[in-house]
Amino acid sequence: KIYFTVKKTNQSSISIGVSFSSFLRFKSTSSAKMSDAFPEIKSKHSLVAKYVTEPLWAKLSRAKTKTSGFTLSKAIACAVEFDNQHCGIYAGDWDSYKVFADVFDPLIQEYHGISVDSVHTSDMDVNNIKGNINPKAPVHSTRIRVGRSIDGFGLSPGITKEQRFGVENLMRKAFANLKGDLAGSYFPLTGMNEKIRQQLVDDHFLFVSGDPNLKMAGMERDWPEGRGIFHNKDKTFLTWVNEEDQLRIISMQKGGDVKAVFDRLARGIKAVGDSVKAESGKDFMLDSKYGYVHSCPTNLGTGMRASVHIDLPGYTKVGLTVLQARCEELHLQPRGTRGESGGQTGVTYDISNKHRLGYSEVELVQKMIDGVNILHKEDEALKKAHGI
Numbered sequence: 001k002i003y004f005t006v007k008k009t010n011q012s013s014i015s016i017g018v019s020f021s022s023f024l025r026f027k028s029t030s031s032a033k034m035s036d037a038f039p040e041i042k043s044k045h046s047l048v049a050k051y052v053t054e055p056l057w058a059k060l061s062r063a064k065t066k067t068s069g070f071t072l073s074k075a076i077a078c079a080v081e082f083d084n085q086h087c088g089i090y091a092g093d094w095d096s097y098k099v100f101a102d103v104f105d106p107l108i109q110e111y112h113g114i115s116v117d118s119v120h121t122s123d124m125d126v127n128n129i130k131g132n133i134n135p136k137a138p139v140h141s142t143r144i145r146v147g148r149s150i151d152g153f154g155l156s157p158g159i160t161k162e163q164r165f166g167v168e169n170l171m172r173k174a175f176a177n178l179k180g181d182l183a184g185s186y187f188p189l190t191g192m193n194e195k196i197r198q199q200l201v202d203d204h205f206l207f208v209s210g211d212p213n214l215k216m217a218g219m220e221r222d223w224p225e226g227r228g229i230f231h232n233k234d235k236t237f238l239t240w241v242n243e244e245d246q247l248r249i250i251s252m253q254k255g256g257d258v259k260a261v262f263d264r265l266a267r268g269i270k271a272v273g274d275s276v277k278a279e280s281g282k283d284f285m286l287d288s289k290y291g292y293v294h295s296c297p298t299n300l301g302t303g304m305r306a307s308v309h310i311d312l313p314g315y316t317k318v319g320l321t322v323l324q325a326r327c328e329e330l331h332l333q334p335r336g337t338r339g340e341s342g343g344q345t346g347v348t349y350d351i352s353n354k355h356r357l358g359y360s361e362v363e364l365v366q367k368m369i370d371g372v373n374i375l376h377k378e379d380e381a382l383k384k385a386h387g388i
Helices: 010-033 047-051 054-060 077-081 094-099 101-112 161-176 194-202 212-216 258-280 313-318 320-329 361-385
Strands: 139-148 184-188 228-232 237-241 247-254 305-311 332-336 348-353
Touching: 047 101, 054 101, 077 212, 094 101, 139 258, 139 361, 161 184, 161 228, 161 237, 161 258, 237 258, 247 258, 258 305, 258 361, 305 361, 313 320, 313 361, 320 332, 320 361, 332 361, 348 361
Parallel strands: none
Antiparallel strands: 139 247, 139 305, 184 228, 228 237, 237 247, 305 348, 332 348
């Protein structure tokens, strides 16, 4: 307390002192209620720019999540710092989706095209898939991945160093329990010898640092500690540990047998989940509304991307924009074979399901199979029309 000294009675002096200290307490309390300054969002056409309004910022800017102390400022860092974001927001833990629900809920509903009362359903039963990709289609390879997060740990943008090591140590034990065609080895990035590193690069398995979005979102803190790659002996079942998600579980093989790849993925997810549960008592984060929880809200739901690399010389002849428009109609997404931003080479395209949330895993794989078969049939007609 701060007291003024005045030449009056002692009682007057005390009363002035008390009123001033009360004023200080009032001033301090008022300041605590103030929000941080509203940020300039460089991605002006992003979903963040649309849904992070000044009133919501005033309400939420000083809120912190319990699991990892994540804030709205950290969540929207990419949209604030970069001018090329469509979505522009990440979650630092499961709590983020609840604490900042006023921002996340409408953003997720718009991005995924789901209703306010939408409920997620999962279906990993390979027997519910009808048919397969035409064996005559020039498919080089098939790959299906999902993300999974273990309850009680932060997600990559917010996870603490201790939590990251906790996930890695738990996964070392869990991987050791895998049997049969899923059994394999875990390779931590820290201390990886050059021979193993080069082999993982040659196999296109290794994930590396340097992605501007992941760095800005806080996902490359303490790189490369607590991160690694597991793969089975046949290199057809992989798991990335502590990259964009705690776990990226991947099934892949040469050719177009999508059902075989999905079957292995389903068995692998179950085996990893059961092993994690046996070792720790923890489950994967599964939200009744948003499905499997991921750091990026665009991956909510199934978190699944089912893709093939296929030659489409007919569509290449008529142009990428024609292929993109057709894929949009088929609920598919075409990419170059160098990945999301790596560009296109030759006549080979990466074709995958467009959606993640609002459909089950089986429904999305079915869309991919049926859509690729249609594209192949149409490509054959285009080849004939253009004398290819």
